[in-house]
Amino acid sequence: MRKYFIATTLVALVVTGCGDRxxxxxxxxxxxxxxxxxxxxxxxxxxxxxxxxxxxxxxxxxxxxxxxxxxxxxxxxxxxxxxxxxxxxxxxxxxxxxxxxxxxxxxxxxxxxxxxxxxxxxxxxxxxxxxxxxxxxxxxxxxxxxxxxxxxxxxxxxxxxxxxxxxxxxxxxxxxxxxxxxxGGALAVDAVEAPVVQLPVGQYACGSQVATYDHVNGMNRYVTGGGSGTLTLAEDGGKVTAQYSGDSSLAGTLRLVPTTSTTARAEAGQSLMTPCMVPVGMGGPSQTPEALPIAAGSLALNDSTLFIAFAGTMAASSSCPGAQVAGSVLCSK
Incomplete structure (x- = not known):
């Protein structure tokens, strides 16, 4: 049976492990x-x-x-x-x-x-x-x-x-x-940017899902969380910006490069803000948002549902250095 959570809560699952993934x-x-x-x-x-x-x-x-x-x-x-x-x-x-x-x-x-x-x-x-x-x-x-x-x-x-x-x-x-x-498999080829693309700009009502994995003191720690917020998608010189706000679990702006009329990829060198959800001390997980460097990100439009998915690793200066974070923002107008 799969693990599950109600999106407004934080749930931690701790499993004893023998080494880092x-x-x-x-x-x-x-x-x-x-x-x-x-x-x-x-x-x-x-x-x-x-x-x-x-x-x-x-x-x-x-x-x-x-x-x-x-x-x-x-x-x-x-x-x-x-x-x-x-x-x-x-x-x-x-x-x-x-x-x-x-x-x-x-x-x-x-x-x-x-x-x-x-x-x-x-x-x-x-x-x-x-x-x-x-x-x-x-x-x-x-x-x-x-x-x-x-x-x-x-x-x-x-x-x-x-x-x-x-x-x-x-x-x-x-x-x-x-x-x-x-x-295995063939080396990836960089996407060819679409010369003329009209992504559906505007405001969207969204829910976030944020998953965190860390290996601390010999234990694998898994935490899930999320909330709700507003996404504003806007044109920016042939590209788009996706600004997400109003959600305590995730916030920030991503610059996206369209690849088709329904998909886009995140530009390199960006970050989002999210709390370190893995336990970091006697007080438990931090509630203070910290910068998450984004290693990869993607936008996809399926029918009337807009997805923005992302992955990254918390920086060495954060309260949970090296923690892996992955998640999505799922939106509808």
């Missing part, structure tokens, strides 16, 4: 793949993953987010078709088919795919509830790559056969996967 850094290698006449996407196996599921009603289908210990994302390509196969920490497999649009972006090729691995709740009274397997029917999605990180974002409806509660359903929910540490 590798940092969020690209380890791709090998010669470029031969030219097949198709767009070459950075295929391979990505070993360091985080994920999240977000929906307007976190009661029947609880929101989930966090780093996934042992999860693996494998990308394979045939022509313009890119297959993304994700195996989470519980061994649940989810497979998506995408059609490459550039060397770093692809769109969902087969709407209507049904993916497992979610949770539905049947509440029978105060303090009495049962969990049932839930599934998502995917209607739209995007696959993007930036600076050694792959982002999978999909939207669709949720459904569960919830015992005495009958069939529970929700028409709109969003699921994201973020993975790094690539093993």
């Amino acid at each position: 590798s940092s969020l850094s690209d380890s791709s290698g090998g010669p470029p793949a031969p030219d097949s006449g198709a767009i070459d996407f950075p295929i391979g196996t990505y070993m360091n993953c985080a994920q999240g599921m977000h929906n307007p009603d976190g009661n029947i289908f609880p929101n989930i987010a966090g780093f996934e210990s042992g999860a693996v994302l494998t990308l394979a390509q045939s022509g313009r078709t890119v297959m993304a196969t994700y195996v989470d920490q519980n061994g649940v497999t989810e497979a998506f088919s995408f059609s490459a649009t550039t060397s770093t972006s692809a769109t969902l090729a087969q709407p209507g795919q049904v993916i497992p691995g979610f949770v539905g709740l049947c509440v029978m009274g105060p303090g009495s509830e049962r969990r049932y397997p839930a599934r998502m029917t995917v209607t739209a999605g995007a696959l993007t790559y930036d600076a050694g990180t792959v982002f999978v974002t999909v939207t669709g409806g949720l459904e569960a056969d919830a015992g005495s509660c009958g069939t529970e359903s929700l028409p709109a929910a969003s699921f994201w996967i973020l993975c790094k540490d690539r093993q």
Whole structure:
């Protein structure tokens, strides 16, 4: 069963470990793949993953987010078709088919795919509830790559056969996967910037999901959190700026370079503000926002849902130096 959280809370899971996991850094290698006449996407196996599921009603289908210990994302390509196969920490497999649009972006090729691995709740009274397997029917999605990180974002409806509660359903929910540490596959090719792109500027109502992993005193510490805020997307000389505010879990502005009319990548050398959520002292996690250098970031528009996903590592000067942070801002107008 997947771990989950209500987006306005902070939850820590501590597991005894014997050593650091590798940092969020690209380890791709090998010669470029031969030219097949198709767009070459950075295929391979990505070993360091985080994920999240977000929906307007976190009661029947609880929101989930966090780093996934042992999860693996494998990308394979045939022509313009890119297959993304994700195996989470519980061994649940989810497979998506995408059609490459550039060397770093692809769109969902087969709407209507049904993916497992979610949770539905049947509440029978105060303090009495049962969990049932839930599934998502995917209607739209995007696959993007930036600076050694792959982002999978999909939207669709949720459904569960919830015992005495009958069939529970929700028409709109969003699921994201973020993975790094690539093993094998062709070297990535920088995206060609779209010459004329009109991304949907304006204000959006959003929810954030922020996952943190750190290894402290021989223990692996996993924390998830999030909140809600407002995203303002604005044009800036052929690029766009995404300013996020009003959320105590995440704030700041990212400059984005459009790659298609529905996708963009983050420029290098930026940061967002977020608290160090892993325990840093007797008082527990810090509530003071600190700078998170962004190693990779991506924007994707799926139907009416706007995703901004990101990954980074807290700086040496922070109160949780070396902590890995990954997350997303999921928005609608």
